[in-house]
Amino acid sequence: MTDKTYSRIHISRAGSVTRVTIDNPPVNLLDVALMVEIRHYLLSVRDDPTIRVIVFQSADPEFFIAHVDMTLIDEPQAFDEVARDAPEGLNPFQAFGELLREQPQVTIIKLAGFARGGGAEFVAAADMAFAAEGRAGLAQCEALMGITPGGGATQYLSSRMTRGRALEVILGADLVDAATAERYGWINRALPAAELDDFVDRLANNIAALPEGVIAAAKKALPAEDLQEGFRREHDAWAGLFERPAAASLIRGGLKIGAQTKDGERKLEDLLRGLEI
Amino acid sequence: MTDKTYSRIHISRAGSVTRVTIDNPPVNLLDVALMVEIRHYLLSVRDDPTIRVIVFQSADPEFFIAHVDMTLIDEPQAFDEVARDAPEGLNPFQAFGELLREQPQVTIIKLAGFARGGGAEFVAAADMAFAAEGRAGLAQCEALMGITPGGGATQYLSSRMTRGRALEVILGADLVDAATAERYGWINRALPAAELDDFVDRLANNIAALPEGVIAAAKKALPAEDLQEGFRREHDAWAGLFERPAAASLIRGGLKIGAQTKDGERKLEDLLRGLEI
Amino acid sequence: MTDKTYSRIHISRAGSVTRVTIDNPPVNLLDVALMVEIRHYLLSVRDDPTIRVIVFQSADPEFFIAHVDMTLIDEPQAFDEVARDAPEGLNPFQAFGELLREQPQVTIIKLAGFARGGGAEFVAAADMAFAAEGRAGLAQCEALMGITPGGGATQYLSSRMTRGRALEVILGADLVDAATAERYGWINRALPAAELDDFVDRLANNIAALPEGVIAAAKKALPAEDLQEGFRREHDAWAGLFERPAAASLIRGGLKIGAQTKDGERKLEDLLRGLEI
Numbered sequence: 001m002t003d004k005t006y007s008r009i010h011i012s013r014a015g016s017v018t019r020v021t022i023d024n025p026p027v028n029l030l031d032v033a034l035m036v037e038i039r040h041y042l043l044s045v046r047d048d049p050t051i052r053v054i055v056f057q058s059a060d061p062e063f064f065i066a067h068v069d070m071t072l073i074d075e076p077q078a079f080d081e082v083a084r085d086a087p088e089g090l091n092p093f094q095a096f097g098e099l100l101r102e103q104p105q106v107t108i109i110k111l112a113g114f115a116r117g118g119g120a121e122f123v124a125a126a127d128m129a130f131a132a133e134g135r136a137g138l139a140q141c142e143a144l145m146g147i148t149p150g151g152g153a154t155q156y157l158s159s160r161m162t163r164g165r166a167l168e169v170i171l172g173a174d175l176v177d178a179a180t181a182e183r184y185g186w187i188n189r190a191l192p193a194a195e196l197d198d199f200v201d202r203l204a205n206n207i208a209a210l211p212e213g214v215i216a217a218a219k220k221a222l223p224a225e226d227l228q229e230g231f232r233r234e235h236d237a238w239a240g241l242f243e244r245p246a247a248a249s250l251i252r253g254g255l256k257i258g259a260q261t262k263d264g265e266r267k268l269e270d271l272l273r274g275l276e277i
Numbered sequence: 278m279t280d281k282t283y284s285r286i287h288i289s290r291a292g293s294v295t296r297v298t299i300d301n302p303p304v305n306l307l308d309v310a311l312m313v314e315i316r317h318y319l320l321s322v323r324d325d326p327t328i329r330v331i332v333f334q335s336a337d338p339e340f341f342i343a344h345v346d347m348t349l350i351d352e353p354q355a356f357d358e359v360a361r362d363a364p365e366g367l368n369p370f371q372a373f374g375e376l377l378r379e380q381p382q383v384t385i386i387k388l389a390g391f392a393r394g395g396g397a398e399f400v401a402a403a404d405m406a407f408a409a410e411g412r413a414g415l416a417q418c419e420a421l422m423g424i425t426p427g428g429g430a431t432q433y434l435s436s437r438m439t440r441g442r443a444l445e446v447i448l449g450a451d452l453v454d455a456a457t458a459e460r461y462g463w464i465n466r467a468l469p470a471a472e473l474d475d476f477v478d479r480l481a482n483n484i485a486a487l488p489e490g491v492i493a494a495a496k497k498a499l500p501a502e503d504l505q506e507g508f509r510r511e512h513d514a515w516a517g518l519f520e521r522p523a524a525a526s527l528i529r530g531g532l533k534i535g536a537q538t539k540d541g542e543r544k545l546e547d548l549l550r551g552l553e554i
Numbered sequence: 555m556t557d558k559t560y561s562r563i564h565i566s567r568a569g570s571v572t573r574v575t576i577d578n579p580p581v582n583l584l585d586v587a588l589m590v591e592i593r594h595y596l597l598s599v600r601d602d603p604t605i606r607v608i609v610f611q612s613a614d615p616e617f618f619i620a621h622v623d624m625t626l627i628d629e630p631q632a633f634d635e636v637a638r639d640a641p642e643g644l645n646p647f648q649a650f651g652e653l654l655r656e657q658p659q660v661t662i663i664k665l666a667g668f669a670r671g672g673g674a675e676f677v678a679a680a681d682m683a684f685a686a687e688g689r690a691g692l693a694q695c696e697a698l699m700g701i702t703p704g705g706g707a708t709q710y711l712s713s714r715m716t717r718g719r720a721l722e723v724i725l726g727a728d729l730v731d732a733a734t735a736e737r738y739g740w741i742n743r744a745l746p747a748a749e750l751d752d753f754v755d756r757l758a759n760n761i762a763a764l765p766e767g768v769i770a771a772a773k774k775a776l777p778a779e780d781l782q783e784g785f786r787r788e789h790d791a792w793a794g795l796f797e798r799p800a801a802a803s804l805i806r807g808g809l810k811i812g813a814q815t816k817d818g819e820r821k822l823e824d825l826l827r828g829l830e831i
Contacts, residue, residue: 146490
């Protein structure tokens with residue numbers, strides 16, 4: 001496997017740590033191609049015991065993963081390739097998060113910029129996440145598109161924070177800064193932006209240096225929670241809204257006025273709130 | 278329904294947001310009349326899709342809801358009207374909280390002053406709560422009256438914070454300030470007092486402006502936890518103590534030295550701790 | 555029972571509060587003798603209704619409980635006495651924590667110094683813990699010895715913090731300061747070091763002064779979570795690693811270069827990370 005396998009992510013390896021740098025301009029949209037590449041990479045190293053830690057970071061200091069490609073609304077068949085491999089009982093977006101959540105390696109998110117929607121779900125599906133104060137932002141902004149999160153967020157948030165905070169995140173639909181995300185338990189820690197790289201590097205290297213078997217034993221003692229029943233509820237809630245005209249209208253409307261461009265994504269919530277339903 | 282239906286609460290509506298202002302001088306005691314009015318209001322709007330968000334606030338800047346009327350100790354029959362409608366397996370106070378917790382609208386507490394006992398349970402039963410730094414206070418002070426919380430607090434706290442913190446709140450029985458309540462997960466956030474109104478207004482309006490169906494879908498994906506078994510344990514623990522002479526003696530003693538007056542309620546914990554058992 | 559019953563702990567009693575001062579120089583190692591004495595004390599007061607609160611503190615301002623005696627690796631039979639009384643389904647270290655967790659009195663940790671490994675598990679098994687900012691430290695550093703925690707930490711941490719934070723604590727294996735431990739929910743609160751004694755004294759006295767039956771009722775309403783299944787997973791994960799040569803090599807190596815001495819314990823993580831596997 002060489003870097004040439006991938007065009008939207010770059011893989012660099014040092015010892016037992018690999019870094020996956022997401023580089024899908026202009027805003028690191030979670031489009032089909034990016035999902036396919038990340039999925040391929042995770043599967044390709046799944047049984048490789050020489051890789052112990054996977055750090056996800058972004059080539060773009062402003063955007064980690066913007067969110068799922070909103071043009072999906074007009075090209076649902078584009079996700080067929082992703083959907084084909086989803087396990088029974090999971091929709092393709094839930095399956096994508098679960099693939100990450102079940103990765104045997106330790107997965108760490110280095111969050112220097114924004115992650116919304118499916119991007120925030122990717123952050124929450126990883127084992128750990130560290131975010132830059134004053135720069136990072138997390139949002140489940142689906143409500144502004146007339147839907148609820150459908151790729152795991154309702155359950156990932158529920159296992160991390162009180163129901164009241166999860167409802168605030170999902171229905172308030174604001175961009176949450178790193179300090180608040182830490183207080184809510186959404187991420188492990190908020191760190192001064194200048195310290196983020198060193199902190200994550202040191203942690204990743206320390207974990208990678210542990211004796212053989214320790215990572216697997218820790219994950220055995222602390223298994224990922226079984227969220228199947230919640231995923232079904234989440235999917236039903238999401239699908240019921242996604243079929244309504246409001247969702248299509250808001251998503252197409254958002255695209256027309258700047259969503260998925262760098263400028264539009266800097267103030268995506270304001271932009272979407274300005275649309276007429 | 279006009280304001281004249283109610284004498285202890287005022288209802289004001291703007292768009293799909295209603296504000297319920299509790300106004301039951303001198304300290305917003307949760308007496309039978311206030312419970313009946315709040316219950317009546319919640320039931321009356323339960324099936325009204327034009328109301329999406331209900332904000333609870335207080336006419337008294339110092340007291341949100343003081344606590345359940347302590348004179349109950351000598352007039353248990355006064356609560357018969359409330360008790361009559363309690364679902365099987367819930368005592369009247371638990372049933373009151375559960376009515377709020379199951380409200381289809383989004384319920385938000387704006388906490389500028391103190392809420393103790395049943396008042397704190399009301400706060401915890403709502404979907405979200407925001408509190409003023411330096412002014413708001415929450416307490417489960419029942420232990421100082423010789424009892425444990427009997428209206429849901431033991432279970433609401435358990436689902437929000439670690440057992441150690443819930444035990445500290447219940448057995449330490451101190452007034453907890455907004456910042457600590459936020460750190461413990463008891464409320465969503467502590468905010469500078471001057472920002473509380475604007476923050477809650479904006480959040481309420483933003484949620485009310487979401488497309489139809491989004492609130493219901495979010496509540497479907499994040500259902501209120503089933504706490505029946507815990508409520509039974511809570512009621513048994515509470516009832517066993519309530520029948521003891523110490524409870525009656527402390528509650529009557531507290532009333533004699535200033536509980537349920539503005540002055541007494543400002544330092545209720547000190548006042549109750551001064552009583553001989 | 556007099557102080558002479560014990561040589562590694564000192565018992566002092568004032569009213570219904572007892573203070574257990576751990577004094578096992580040089581670093582308050584959790585050796586067989588200390589485990590036996592603490593166990594004996596807990597059992598001896600278990601049915602004593604005149605004792606309501608037990609505060610654990612250390613005679614050494616730097617170390618609360620260093621960790622389990624690492625020489626166990628070469629004297630496993632030393633723990634036979636402790637193991638003999640462990641309930642079915644629990645290893646001796648889990649049984650020790652569970653004994654504390656099931657104590658009918660309210661148990662409070664006053665943490666002025668470091669507690670690692672089995673010492674940190676002891677802290678987490680108590681009902682409440684308060685720690686001195688700038689001085690206290692908690693660590694599950696077992697990973698640096700080639701093992702995962704085997705005395706309850708994986709489950710105690712899981713019930714207190716998000717899985718991501720528990721994995722960070724266990725695999726990152728760093729000393730966690732009081733402020734971070736509070737944010738993660740590991741302890742109740744971090745307090746200024748100068749206020750720790752007064753805070754804990756006041757809380758212990760207030761709880762001890764509650765009317766009869768209130769403590770028992772609170773513990774009935776908030777029972778300790780059943781962690782049996784998790785303990786089995788934890789033990790299996792731990793035991794699988796403990797049998798490997800890396801664990802023995804790291805533990806013996808650590809002992810050779812200063813573990814279990816005051817100097818070595820001040821920087822135990824650095825010391826262990828310097829060992830070749």
